[in-house]
Amino acid sequence: MTKDVEGPAVFVSSDQFDSERNNDTCADGVLVRKANKIYGVGNSRCAILEELNMTVKKGTIYGLLGASGCGKTTLLNCLIGRRKLNSGNILVFGYEPSSEESGIPGPRVGYMPQEIALYGYFTIKETLHYFGRIYNLKADFVNAQLEFLTKLLDLPPSDRYVKTLSGGQQRRVSFAVALFHEPELLILEEPTVGVDPLLRQSIWDHLVRLSVDHGRTVIVTTHYIEEARQANTIGLMRSGRLLTEDSPENLLQKYALFSLEDVFLRLCTQDFSNSQAETVSNAETVGEIAFAVQQLSAGIVNDAFERSASQLDVSGTPIPPICVSKVVLNQGSGITNVKSGKIKKMGFKLSVKCDESEPVIHQTCNTQSTTRFFSRHRLGALIQKNFLHMFRNVGLFLFVFLLPANQVILSCLSLGGDLTSLKLAIVNDELDPTQDRVCNYTTSCTYSMFSCRYLRFIDNTTIIQVPFRSVEKALDATKRGKVWGVVHFGQDFTDELMVRRADGIYADNETIRASRVAITLDESNKQVSLTIKRQLIDAFGDFSKDILAACSYQPMAQSVPVTFLDPIYGEGKPPFTDYMIPGLILAIIYFLALALTTGVFLTERKSGLFDRSLVAGVQMTEYMVAHLVNQLIVLVGQTFFVYLFALIVFNTACHGNFALVVFLTLLQGLCGMSFGLLVSVLCDEETSAIQITLGSNYTNLLLAGMLWPMEAMPTYLRYLSNLTPQTYAIQALRNILGRGWGIERREVYMGIVTSLCWIFGLLCLSLIVVRVRKYTG
Numbered sequence: 006m007t008k009d010v011e012g013p014a015v016f017v018s019s020d021q022f023d024s025e026r027n028n029d030t031c032a033d034g035v036l037v038r039k040a041n042k043i044y045g046v047g048n049s050r051c052a053i054l055e056e057l058n059m060t061v062k063k064g065t066i067y068g069l070l071g072a073s074g075c076g077k078t079t080l081l082n083c084l085i086g087r088r089k090l091n092s093g094n095i096l097v098f099g100y101e102p103s104s105e106e107s108g109i110p111g112p113r114v115g116y117m118p119q120e121i122a123l124y125g126y127f128t129i130k131e132t133l134h135y136f137g138r139i140y141n142l143k144a145d146f147v148n149a150q151l152e153f154l155t156k157l158l159d160l161p162p163s164d165r166y167v168k169t170l171s172g173g174q175q176r177r178v179s180f181a182v183a184l185f186h187e188p189e190l191l192i193l194e195e196p197t198v199g200v201d202p203l204l205r206q207s208i209w210d211h212l213v214r215l216s217v218d219h220g221r222t223v224i225v226t227t228h229y230i231e232e233a234r235q236a237n238t239i240g241l242m243r244s245g246r247l248l249t250e251d252s253p254e255n256l257l258q259k260y261a262l263f264s265l266e267d268v269f270l271r272l273c274t275q276d277f278s279n280s281q282a283e284t285v286s287n288a289e290t291v292g293e294i295a296f297a298v299q300q301l302s303a304g305i306v307n308d309a310f311e312r313s314a315s316q317l318d319v320s321g322t323p324i325p326p327i328c329v330s331k332v333v334l335n336q337g338s339g340i341t342n343v344k345s346g347k348i349k350k351m352g353f354k355l356s357v358k359c360d361e362s363e364p365v366i367h368q369t370c371n372t373q374s375t376t377r378f379f380s381r382h383r384l385g386a387l388i389q390k391n392f393l394h395m396f397r398n399v400g401l402f403l404f405v406f407l408l409p410a411n412q413v414i415l416s417c418l419s420l421g422g423d424l425t426s427l428k429l430a431i432v433n434d435e436l437d438p439t440q441d442r443v444c445n446y447t448t449s450c451t452y453s454m455f456s457c458r459y460l461r462f463i464d465n466t467t468i469i470q471v472p473f474r475s476v477e478k479a480l481d482a483t484k485r486g487k488v489w490g491v492v493h494f495g496q497d498f499t500d501e502l503m504v505r506r507a508d509g510i511y512a513d514n515e516t517i518r519a520s521r522v523a524i525t526l527d528e529s530n531k532q533v534s535l536t537i538k539r540q541l542i543d544a545f546g547d548f549s550k551d552i553l554a555a556c557s558y559q560p561m562a563q564s565v566p567v568t569f570l571d572p573i574y575g576e577g578k579p580p581f582t583d584y585m586i587p588g589l590i591l592a593i594i595y596f597l598a599l600a601l602t603t604g605v606f607l608t609e610r611k612s613g614l615f616d617r618s619l620v621a622g623v624q625m626t627e628y629m630v631a632h633l634v635n636q637l638i639v640l641v642g643q644t645f646f647v648y649l650f651a652l653i654v655f656n657t658a659c660h661g662n663f664a665l666v667v668f669l670t671l672l673q674g675l676c677g678m679s680f681g682l683l684v685s686v687l688c689d690e691e692t693s694a695i696q697i698t699l700g701s702n703y704t705n706l707l708l709a710g711m712l713w714p715m716e717a718m719p720t721y722l723r724y725l726s727n728l729t730p731q732t733y734a735i736q737a738l739r740n741i742l743g744r745g746w747g748i749e750r751r752e753v754y755m756g757i758v759t760s761l762c763w764i765f766g767l768l769c770l771s772l773i774v775v776r777v778r779k780y781t782g
């Protein structure tokens with residue numbers, strides 16, 4: 006297979022398309038009749054295409070010209086099946102785009118969108134091989150085409166990464182992607198932008214060769230109106246309508262002008278004059294007429310006109326009549342005349358008597374290449390693409406795999422640990438060195454200096470005792486934030502405590518007051534004050550047992566008669582991390598899957614890559630499955646690292662079935678992925694996607710009982726919290742890890758069931774949104 010750019014065309018088609026090309030019965034090109042397309046819903050509805058008719062003969066080049074915003078891209082998107090008309094008909098090679106037998110979207114069409122729509126982390130070669138796999142082309146063919154197109158389009162070396170190319174070079178690679186599989190229909194949006202004149206000519210020569218020698222049909226939009234002279238037919242479009250459709254020669258002759266630019270200006274002028282007259286004549290009341298005239302005289306006009314109004318010649322020539330659709334249905338022997346309207350086409354094919362614009366439906370021509378619902382080669386290409394994306398981007402790779410583990414490490418180190426070094430002011434009036442009242446460190450049965458003996462049982466790691474001379478000074482230090490509180494012993498603390506013990510229930514108030522350990526705390530920090538209180542009470546229990554034991558009494562005799570026996574689940578003093586970790590792990594896994602999916606899908610959608618792949622024949626389901634495979638592998642990696650640190654390094658308890666733990670974690674990851682998919686099909690902009698993801702995530706964090714037990718919530722909020730995708734799953738994980746419960750328990754299987762329901766619901770909703778947006782977006 007040789008390609009010669011300079012010499013005569015020796016363009017060789019791939020075998021898979023030759024059979025279709027050679028089939029003479031499939032002679033129709035592209036036919037659009039009474040096409041109406043509206044964007045938006047409700048008050049934001051906006052008509053973009055209005056009763057548009059268009060006829061492109063097979064094997065010709067059609068130049069679609071029109072000002073920015075007139076609806077060219079919208080029309081082309083409808084031709085390739087990416088959008089649906091609100092009314093009217095489109096037939097490409099006799100079939101409605103997106104119908105099962107049309108092969109469009111699919112390999113029959115080559116599409117070059119306005120955006121670059123290429124993967125920056127692919128080399129040029131990898132780019133063509135990716136689309137080659139999508140189209141199921143042999144590697145030899147792809148390599149030969151690469152060589153040929155490199156010469157034709159003057160492409161940089163094929164091992165250059167796309168992201169390192171200039172804008173013009175990237176556009177040429179994008180053009181090569183549209184051309185290289187030799188489709189029957191080429192739809193090219195501004196292929197020659199940023200291309201030098203010589204190369205532009207060579208591109209047009211190639212398009213002419215494709216149409217003349219190989220019968221390919223080409224629809225091309227361009228802002229260089231004059232280069233469209235090389236097209237067989239030109240369609241001049243304005244405000245969603247075709248003003249005219251004819252060969253360049255006929256147009257120049259008909260209007261006796263020298264350039265197509267002038268023809269276009271003339272037609273716009275006529276159209277503008279007509280719409281002026283129509284606006285005024287449609288106004289029914291005097292007020293409306295006055296308003297219409299005022300608007301027109303104020304220059305409120307279509308932006309396409311605005312751009313060229315100054316150059317317009319306002320002499321009038323009637324607009325050529327637009328063809329009206331009237332189709333003849335020919336099924337078996339019966340022939341039926343059908344007015345314009347939706348044609349149900351299964352098993353039928355529409356052909357055009359182009360001069361009469363009368364489409365006729367014949368029996369199906371059976372050579373259409375159908376795009377199968379699911380194909381291994383496309384799936385393989387998508388999976389490979391996803392992995393290349395991840396492994397070529399080191400930052401993303403580390404972020405995705407290690408962030409959850411990193412979060413668990415930080416959480417275990419920073420959350421739920423015991424507080425240390427809390428400064429506490431000690432004012433001990435029992436001490437008086439002048440009277441020989443100093444702290445002794447006896448452990449015998451001696452009834453003296455109980456204050457000192459008690460203070461010895463306070464854990465020095467948790468509390469640092471800071472001696473103060475007076476209560477006033479100690480309180481002042483507390484107010485200034487130097488200490489967390491004041492512990493005060495009265496002058497006769499030991500004696501009064503002995504009296505109180507002896508008196509028992511007959512102790513008077515004065516004795517009780519003088520024998521107390523008076524504590525004043527800074528309660529601004531709940532965790533700190535709780536820790537101090539617990540330490541001081543525990544210390545008193547230990548002190549009391551010590552004295553009783555030293556005096557040969559039963560140590561427990563004076564303790565509070567409330568005893569905590571061995572716990573059924575958990576440890577006596579469970580670390581707070583045991584509570585936090587299940588929620589934390591599921592939240593991180595869920596959120597990262599959500600963020601990753603939203604990021605990947607939204608970026609691909611915005612850059613036009615998603616549309617390009619779909620036009621190449623990739624199915625939405627394949628896209629989702631490929632992402633699912635990729636996401637599952639990422640999730641397995643994340644789960645491994647997360648539990649490695651949580652269970653092995655930080656000793657979080659796991660009393661249940663670890664397989665169940667992993668399963669639930671993966672399900673929550675998939676749940677986040679499904680929500681990410683929904684966000685990415687709902688949002689057009691990153692900012693709105695970020696708002697939804699962050700907003701929903703904070704709601705989850707608060708409502709799903711991640712940070713604080715749900716028992717603390719008001720009752721109505723507890724019911725509401727059941728509606729988050731994580732509430733049941735977090736409870737289930739806590740029950741598996743902490744209580745060792747299995748799937749037979751409602752608390753556990755509800756976590757699995759709700760996760761599955763959320764995944765299913767979110768995926769269905771995403772598919773519905775995709776379908777609805779095809780009509781409204």
Ligand SMILES: Nc1ncnc2c1ncn2[C@@H]1O[C@H](COP(=O)(O)OP(=O)(O)OP(=O)(O)O)[C@@H](O)[C@H]1O
Pocket residue numbers: 044045051053071072073074075076077078079080119781782
């Ligand atoms: N998804 C959408 N939702 C709402 N309006 C849209 C959408 N896509 C396009 N439009 C609007 O439809 C009109 C036609 O857009 P379209 O992209 O088809 O124009 P165009 O002729 O291709 O313009 P250009 O030459 O600048 O690409 C524009 O006013 C555009 O703002």
